[in-house]
Amino acid sequence: MPKRTAQDIRRRNRFDALRCVFAAPGPVSRQEIAAATGLSFATVANLVAELLEAGVLLEAGHEDSKGGRPRARLAVNADRGALIGIDVAETSVQVELFDLALTVLRSVRLPLPRADVRPDEVVETIVAAVEGLWDTAEGRPPHVLGAGVSVPGLVEREGGVSVFSPYWSWRDVPLRALLAERLDMPLYLDNPLKAGTVAEMWFGAGREVDDLVVVTLRAGVGAGIAVDGALYRGATNSAGEWGHTCLIRDGRECRCGRQGCVEAYVSTSGIVRTVRELDEDSPLLDADEAGVVTSVARAAAEGDAVACEAVARTARYLGMAAADLLNLFNPQTLVLGGWVADRLGEPLLRQTRDVIAAHALPATLEALTLRLSTVPDNPVTLGAATFALEGFLDDRETFGPVAAGRRAARAARARTS
Numbered sequence: 001m002p003k004r005t006a007q008d009i010r011r012r013n014r015f016d017a018l019r020c021v022f023a024a025p026g027p028v029s030r031q032e033i034a035a036a037t038g039l040s041f042a043t044v045a046n047l048v049a050e051l052l053e054a055g056v057l058l059e060a061g062h063e064d065s066k067g068g069r070p071r072a073r074l075a076v077n078a079d080r081g082a083l084i085g086i087d088v089a090e091t092s093v094q095v096e097l098f099d100l101a102l103t104v105l106r107s108v109r110l111p112l113p114r115a116d117v118r119p120d121e122v123v124e125t126i127v128a129a130v131e132g133l134w135d136t137a138e139g140r141p142p143h144v145l146g147a148g149v150s151v152p153g154l155v156e157r158e159g160g161v162s163v164f165s166p167y168w169s170w171r172d173v174p175l176r177a178l179l180a181e182r183l184d185m186p187l188y189l190d191n192p193l194k195a196g197t198v199a200e201m202w203f204g205a206g207r208e209v210d211d212l213v214v215v216t217l218r219a220g221v222g223a224g225i226a227v228d229g230a231l232y233r234g235a236t237n238s239a240g241e242w243g244h245t246c247l248i249r250d251g252r253e254c255r256c257g258r259q260g261c262v263e264a265y266v267s268t269s270g271i272v273r274t275v276r277e278l279d280e281d282s283p284l285l286d287a288d289e290a291g292v293v294t295s296v297a298r299a300a301a302e303g304d305a306v307a308c309e310a311v312a313r314t315a316r317y318l319g320m321a322a323a324d325l326l327n328l329f330n331p332q333t334l335v336l337g338g339w340v341a342d343r344l345g346e347p348l349l350r351q352t353r354d355v356i357a358a359h360a361l362p363a364t365l366e367a368l369t370l371r372l373s374t375v376p377d378n379p380v381t382l383g384a385a386t387f388a389l390e391g392f393l394d395d396r397e398t399f400g401p402v403a404a405g406r407r408a409a410r411a412a413r414a415r416t417s
Contacts (some may be wrong), residue, residue: 010047012229012230013037013043013047014047014050014051014393015390015393017033017037018051018076018393019201019207021075022101022102022203023203023207028074028075029063029071029072029074030045030071030072033048048074054080055077056077056100056393057075057076058077059073059074060073076100078101081100081142081145081392082098082100082105082142082143082144083102083148083389084096084097084098084147084148084185084385084388085098085147085148085195085382085383085388086126086129086147086384087150087195087380087381088122088151088152089112089218090167090220091111091112091114092109092111092112093110093112093122093125093126094109094378095107095108095110095129095381096108096377096378096381096385098382102203102385102389104377107381108129108130108133110125110128116168116169117168118168119170119175119178120178123179123182126149127183130147130183144185145388145392146387146389146391147183147188147388148187148195148384148387148388148391149175149179149187149190149384150190150191150380150381150384151165151189152166152192152219152220153165153166154191154236154237154241155189155190156237157188157189157190157233159176160174160175160177160187160189161173161175161176162175166220166255166256167219167220167255186388186392188384188387188388188391190237190384192220192222192380193224194224194237195381195387196216196375196383197212197214197224197240197383198231198386198387199375199379199380199383199386200212200214200224200335200337200379201231202383202386204335204373204374205369205371206226209331209332209369210228211226211228211330211331211332211333212225212226212333213225213325213331213334213335214226214337214373215242215318215334215335215336215337217267217318217338217340217341218267218268218340219267219269220243220267221242221243221263221338222240222243223240223243223325224240225239226331227329242262242321242325243261243262243267244262245262245321246258246259247261247262247264247317247321251265252264252265262317262318265321266318266321267340268290268293268339269289270314271289271292271293272285272293274313275292275306275307278306278310282306284296284299284304284306284307290339293340293343295307296310296344297343300347301347311344311348311351314344315347315351315352316351316355319352319354319355319358322334322356323356323364326360326365326368327361330363331368332367332368332369333369333370334370334371335372335373336349336352336370336371336372337372345372349370349371349372352370
């Protein structure tokens with residue numbers, strides 16, 4: 001395991017301090033950041049000085065400190081620049097423009113071809129969607145600090161390579177390099193499991209806990225994992241491919257080519273298969289995969305027998321698979337997110353909780369909270385934009401030795417003036 005350097009520790013502390021500012025309902029003081037993060041006041045003061053100089057934070061008023069100097073209140077400088085989050089899904093691309101406070105400014109969604117999609121088609125669609133953001137803008141486009149791109153499947157993050165896509169015939173596609181030829185901005189590539197988990201860490205359940213599992217249920221299925229407050233990636237950034245672990249031996253065929261995978265039972269296509277097994281003539285099947293899930297949710301709420309049983313079976317499959325995942329990682333919180341969880345909602349959560357309680361170890365359940373995601377809108381685009389924010393915060397021009405030298409020189413001039 002590589003040793004953490006002083007730079008790694010400072011990076012983690014910077015993220016923790018800024019996440020505290022994002023989490024607060026209003027401006028916060030340095031003292032409140034220190035109390036929330038457990039960092040010393042001196043460390044927080046240094047980190048805040050960096051973030052103020054970089055324009056990431058700004059002073060938003062002062063508070064009475066009961067006899068001492070008034071304490072400055074700090075907030076994110078939303079106007080410092082813009083971030084872009086890009087969610088490449090099976091049938092569409094959604095691109096959203098955020099300010100630095102991660103508030104959505106504009107959103108564009110464009111369809112992808114239904115057949116086997118080529119990399120150049122994805123690139124063209126992303127570029128068209130980004131250009132669509134400017135078409136709807138009032139005045140000049142903002143200064144973009146970076147764009148995060150979420151693409152399904154295995155991703156080699158450092159090189160920006162889509163190693164394998166379960167949807168299309170992709171192997172080792174240099175997607176970031178292809179996009180860089182068309183988009184003049186820093187680009188950060190990863191997959192929806194990591195993006196959804198980062199969104200929870202910054203803006204959802206991960207604000208409250210250090211050990212977290214985020215199960216994403218969409219056309220694809222996976223689990224994002226945070227350990228001790230840090231995203232767990234594994235040796236090759238492929239941690240979290242839980243959707244392709246075996247749930248039922250010799251079970252349903254999965255899109256990955258194997259049989260019995262979790263994804264074959266709890267994804268959108270898995271739920272369609274469950275409904276078809278229950279009643280191959282069910283009117284619930286008169287839609288595409290996403291439409292079937294929506295119809296099942298609506299019909300289950302009305303007491304339809306097939307829909308209720310489809311939800312119950314999905315919860316049973318999900319709970320059995322999740323129990324193993326929980327026994328392995330023993331998180332404080334398990335979050336259910338993604339299209340399926342959004343549509344099936346509380347009935348899926350409640351029944352999954354019962355199945356987990358019957359299969360997970362008592363010690364695993366002791367400190368566990370199971371909840372639906374509360375991250376607004378699309379957690380994947382939000383998480384992708386957060387990748388770009390983290391990339392900007394890692395920029396050596398902004399926070400590296402050169403910037404530190406500039407700060408020291410200015411401080412020295414201030415002392416002698």
